[in-house]
Amino acid sequence: MNTVLGIDLGTQSLKVVFYDDHAREIVASASAPLDVDRDSAGKAEQRAEDWLQALETALRQVPGPIRDSARAIGISGQQHGFVPVDAEGNVLAPVKLWCDTATQAQVDAITADAGGRERCIEWTGLPVLAGYTAPKIRWLADNHPDLYVRMAHVMLPHDYLNYVLSGAIVMEYGDASGTGLLDVRERCWSERMVTTVDPGGRLASALPELVAADTMIGRVTAAAAERFGLPEGTPLSTGGGDNMMAAIGTGxxxxxxxxxxxxxxxxxxxxxxxxxxxxxxxxxxxxxxxxxxxxxxxxxxxxxxxxxxxxxxxxxxxxxxxxxxxxxxxxxxxxxxxxxxxxxxxxxxxxxxxxxxxxxxxxxxxxxxxxxxxxxxxxxxxxxxxxxxxxxxxxxxxxxxxxxxxxxxxxxxxxxxxxxxxxLLQDEGASFGAALQALWMLERSEGRDSDIADIAAAHLQRCPERSxxxxxxxxxxxxxxxxxxxxxxxxxxxxxxx
Missing domain, CATH: 3.30.420.40 (ATPase, nucleotide binding domain)
Structure with a gap:
């Protein structure tokens, strides 16, 4: 058996799906619940370590031979979450999520510093909103400057799982566009917005390299293989935000x-x-x-x-x-x-x-x-x-x-x-989309001129009874x-x- 593994780090749970692309069937799936720490001021946070424990729990529910069959991995993650990481790879603070609205003061300040909502859209294609990553970064700098000066890397939730599994520190364009820091027209970091959020320069130095979606970013390390029960050396695709992966998973x-x-x-x-x-x-x-x-x-x-x-x-x-x-x-x-x-x-x-x-x-x-x-x-x-x-x-x-x-x-x-x-019959959405992206990456890395639209068409089927x-x-x-x-x-x- 050969499978591709799709992982979806959601808000309420983490899910794994092992898909046999030759038999065209999901041979195993499992999940583990996640909690959100909320308060009346709009806080919505999770601990990154809880994600890793959930990933371990979900994977250990899958029989070993199926885990061993994984030949590529793709990871989907809730968009906009801010994972500040120091030079040693330690997460510096609880992760503010997409649904955290405690950063409105930072939204207002960034928008004013940029010269207004219209200027933000001019620079990035987006206004600054409380859900996006940019105001969360300013919030950390405003409220925990001692932690902010230690920040070496800005990661999003799925990027952090990529890092833990492979050591790669990269970001793909889809999830990056949800930070509010990317010029979506040109597919590059907006220097004007980055400088507006942090004139001191730490943010600019902490942003990762941007890579194309069909890129193989790395392979499962020995340490990750031992902890999560995955084959060492398994290649990882870039993955992406949960909505971007759901787009693939729904064709x-x-x-x-x-x-x-x-x-x-x-x-x-x-x-x-x-x-x-x-x-x-x-x-x-x-x-x-x-x-x-x-x-x-x-x-x-x-x-x-x-x-x-x-x-x-x-x-x-x-x-x-x-x-x-x-x-x-x-x-x-x-x-x-x-x-x-x-x-x-x-x-x-x-x-x-x-x-x-x-x-x-x-x-x-x-x-x-x-x-x-x-x-x-x-x-x-x-x-x-x-x-x-x-x-x-x-x-x-x-x-x-x-x-x-x-x-x-x-x-x-x-x-x-x-x-x-x-x-669709394959109603796994983001996790299945991550698996299909991993299959696309694998075929491209093997020298095949694969097209993601063809892959989606070949592996997705309509469910007439539910349509x-x-x-x-x-x-x-x-x-x-x-x-x-x-x-x-x-x-x-x-x-x-x-």
Whole structure:
């Protein structure tokens, strides 16, 4: 048996997938949970050592012969997390995550120092937002200068796992574009933004070399092989951010489709052969991890919102669809703005959630859960309109993430967005995409002129039973609900973001 190993370092868990590309089947998968340290001020942090323990736990669940079959490894990781590392390879501080909003003061300061939001977009293609890595770097310098002066390397979560396994200190363009420090048009570090974030120069010296996505960055070291039970010398691809790997894992490597991920956060993205910069700043002008670009919308409250409401109402996972189906499309006028942990799009980092329109008919468990699901979907549906405004047209949505397991949610996405929804048989998303990127790297390193689009097409299959078309019977109800959602958001945004 020969396999490629995909690793996905998520927010709530770390997952490993061993894929036999000859038999075209996943022969083993395992995961280990992760916790997030949060507080009311917006902190959201994890310990890097917990990631390594989770990786060890997940891999040790896989039989030894399957681990030994790995001939290439690709790693996906949650975007934007800041891993400051000293010259000896020690992580200097807890890792601030993508959902950490405690850095808004740094966002405001960097934006002001740059000369405004428009100037930031001019320099990098992106505004500075609380979720991105750049303000986290300034936060460490402001709050822990003793640690900052020791920082020798800036890493992102998946970069750190690459480093632990292989010793490589590099970054690929996709994940790098989510730092807010990369000029996405030119695919290089923006000297003006880097200097603005840190005029002293330490940041500039700590940024890693940028490498192409089909690069072999190194091999599993003897120490890593012993700790994690992997074959010594196994080559590693660059890996990338979880959204970039999900693009590969859903076949979104050429124009014509959208990928929507219903995970802790919600994302919607497309493929482009050229940089797509949104002057309004709603769509992130990210690079992809295939050599192209990946315009993307991100929300911070997707299944996170439904999970909180499920806990409140004591609804189990197996009860989700039955509960939601107890209320009609549009939830009889109930509207939820699901900003439980602040929000990135719209840019409301200090926002809280709201429930509007309660009456004697819709104050039920079913209505509240459905309205939360619909609110999370409306927030992502905004991206469909924004991508269309920027010239990105699509004929279908490929759905992935935990929310895609719900038949009710799949149908709601199709109805709200007015597009057919496709679910793939290989529903591992980011971890499977990382495995396919590793296969691409392996074939390229062996001298084959492999194309990532051909690889994705060969290894991905549609699941007809879980794919759905829009239901015309819900169109009027959802049009009215969308109007209510937008009116509530426009009216309440100044009050929520305090």
């Amino acid at each position: 979104n490597v050429s124009a014509g489709k959208l990928t929507m991920s219903l995970g802790t956060s919600g994302t919607l993205f497309a493929h482009s052969d050229t940089a797509v910069v949104d002057e309004a700043g709603n769509i992130a002008a990210f690079c992809g991890s295939t050599g192209g670009w990946m315009p993307l919308l991100c929300t911070m409250n997707c299944t996170l919102a439904t999970e909180l409401v499920k806990q409140l109402l004591d609804i189990g996972n197996d009860q989700f669809d039955d509960t939601v189906s107890g209320a009609p499309a549009g939830a009889d006028g109930l509207t939820v703005l699901p900003f439980f942990t602040g929000e990135r799009t719209p840019d409301l980092p200090r926002a809280s959630a709201s429930v509007l329109g309660l009456n004697a008919q819709n104050t039920t468990r079913a209505h509240l859960l459905r309205a939360t699901m619909e609110g999370a979907t409306f927030a992502i549906r905004f991206g469909v309109d924004e991508l269309s405004r920027l010239g990105i047209q699509a004929q279908e949505i490929v759905l992935t993430g935990g929310g895609a397991n719900s038949a009710e949610w799949r149908q709601a996405v199709a109805d709200i967005c007015g597009l057919p929804v496709t679910v 759905v078309a829009p239901n015309p019977g819900t169109a009027d109800a959802y049009a009215a609900a969308w109007t209510r959602y937008r009116k509530a958001l426009d009216t309440l945004a100044p009050l929520l973001d305090t």
